Amino acid sequence: MQSVQGSPAMTTSGSFLPSSSKAFIKWALLATVAIINGYATILMYSRGETAFAMLTVVLTALALYIFGNKKMYAQRYIYPGIAGMILFIIFPLVYTVGLSLTNYSAKNQLSFERAQSVLLERTFQSGQSYPFALYQTPSGTRLVIDKAGERFATAPFDMASMSNETLALSPVESLSGEKATLRDVIKNRDTLSQVDVQFPNGDTIRMSGLRKFAAEQPLYTLQDDGRTLINNKTGDTLKPNDEIGFYQPIDEAGQFIGDTVAPGYVVQIGTDNFERVWTDDGIKEPFIGIFIWTIVFSLLTVVFTLIIGLILANVVQWEELKGRAIYRVLLILPYAVPAFISILIFRGLFNQSFGEINMVLEALFGISPNWFDDPFLARVMVVLVNTWLGFPYMMILCMGLLKAIPDDLYEASAIDGANFIQNFTRITLPLMIKPLMPLLIASFAFNFNNFVMIMLLTEGGPNMIGTTEPAGYTDLLVSYTYRIAFEGGGGQDFGLASAVATLIFLLVGALALINLRLTKVTES
Incomplete structure (x- = not known):
């Protein structure tokens, strides 16, 4: 069929542009991306950001290769995922490992x-200081220096145009004009600090304070x-x-x-930071203790939330219970309230002097536990609060899984005379454990790095005594790393924190492999 005269003919691919035009547009876009990212790479490298410059080069080269190669057409759809993995997973990991091999800290950055260059910019006062004043005259500003009862002044100059210049001083007997106030001196301080003034004998001085000039030289x-x-x-x-x-x-x-x-x-200091973790008792002992506590905390949270969630899921789905919908909504509320609000409320409830929990315990049993200062009680408090925050999630999961179990199985077991415990151990639990296992592993991993919970409730305290770096009895590995990085007593030690973070990654990776093996065993 002939095309209508004057209208562009469609190509066999359905596009109105010829293949040569599409190729030109594609390569023009790729060239533009390459030029822009190349310029950004040069800027980052010139400022010492070598790692980010290399990241830009890798992502740009990968994009040019995939989008410029016809054989890589299918990979264009997964490039965003690949770039995201490199940007948010591989690069932070490599960057962290790189920092762990350095002495990067608040003192060494x-x-x-x-x-x-910072040291070479420092100066010191190498001679006598002299008071000065500024006089505003019709011809401009004059700088006046008093030396040994004699007055010297510069020629009039324009303050706005001064920058890194040397002005000559000459003796004067009288001055005309208005003397500038201290406010004017402060306003022009940056300009005056860049100006050198020279006495007739050749001595040079510069501003060393708001009221004086002095002879200075590089330190x-x-x-x-x-x-x-x-x-x-x-x-x-x-x-x-x-x-x-x-x-x-x-x-x-x-x-x-x-x-x-x-x-x-x-x-670069090699593996010194890793060696510190294992050779410095002030780091090794709290690290091992915190690692064990992190695993115990995560396991207890998963176990308690699962037990409570499973029990409550069975209760709210009991057909004989009236008002099940109301109970279900009330039990889900802790999950609906933002966690940071609930944690701060619990922090007030557990207050030793004014908290409602201690008021009730003292009224009933005559005790007032010191939740935040006693290591054991602090850990108990953390587990209790985290269980409260986590059980609604497990309850919702268990409710869905219970709905998926066919009623025919329970009817058949009832005919055989099975009781509630036998139904739970032989029907409910076996059918729920397989789909629950990945979710339990995810819950364990989440609580393993539950930074917000610890920092808002206890801030890692009570603190351990005799540690090289700040560490607390309720610290998890992630909060311990944070405190090393930002609260270190000897300066923020980012290199050591990166080494600990690398060890955490290896430990969590090993635990993940073990969990995967256990999951395969349960599925077989």
Whole structure:
């Protein structure tokens, strides 16, 4: 059939564009993406973000290969999933492992070049200081310095156009104009701090405070080797100590002595952080204790929530119970309320002095437990609160699974004279355990990393005594890692926290493999 004159003819693929035009548009888009991401990569690399630059290169190269290759047409649909896996799983894992092999911390977070430049920017007052004043004249601003009873002033200049300039001082007997206030000095402080003024004898001074200028010079001078620094104030020689990531003074024999000089820089230290976990008793003992408690906490939570949820699911589905719908809604409410609100409410209920729970216990039994200071009671409280938050979820799961069990099985067992316990052990439990097993494993994994619960209720406390890094009796491994990273007494130790996070990943991975094996055993 002939096409209508003046209208574009459709190709066999159903598109109005010829194949050459589509190819041009495709390669133009790919080239644009490559140029933009290439520019972003260069910017990140120039700022020292090598890991993110490499991530951008990998994702861009993968996209260009998949979308530019006709043989990879099917992979175009799964590229978003692949990119997401690389971006949110593989990259964070590799980045964490990389940090664990460094001394990255609050004290050591700069590159060597940046730390060196910070030191070279420092100055010290090497001579006498002199009071100064600013005078506003019709010709501009004049800087006035008083020295040994003699007054010196600069030529009028425009404050707005000044930047890193040297102004000459000359003796003056009288000045005209209005003296600037301290507020004006503060307003122009950044500009004045970049200006050097020079006396007739050649001495140069610069701003050292809001009311004075003084002779200043760089505190450190870089030597020809590009690494050694000389302290111009004390004469000490400093070299970078690459074992700890700090500049440090050396003696005549070249040995490091004295205190380190901040800021520090990031260096590769190999497996030192992992060795600290196993050799430092202040880290090893709380780590092992917290690991055991994390497993116990997760298991107890799963067991208690399952038992309570299963019992309540049977109760609310009992046909003889009137108002089952009301009870069902009331029991699901703890799951509907945001967890952080419930946790904060429980924190108030368990308060030793004003909490309602202690008020009831004291009225009935004459006791007032110290829930937050006693390690055992704190752990009991954490399990109780987490069970309260988790049982509605298990109840909902069990209700659905109970509905899926055919009534014919219970009718047949009733004919055989089976009782409630026999029905549960021979029909209900066997039919529920297989579909429940993956959900129980997921619940265990969730509670293994239940960071919000611990931090909102106890903040990991009560704290252990004699530990190198902050650790508490209710800390889980995830909260312990957080406290090392952000609450470390010796500075935020991100390298050590990354090492602990890597060990957690390996432990959780091993537990996941064990759970998968157990799941296969139950299915066989």
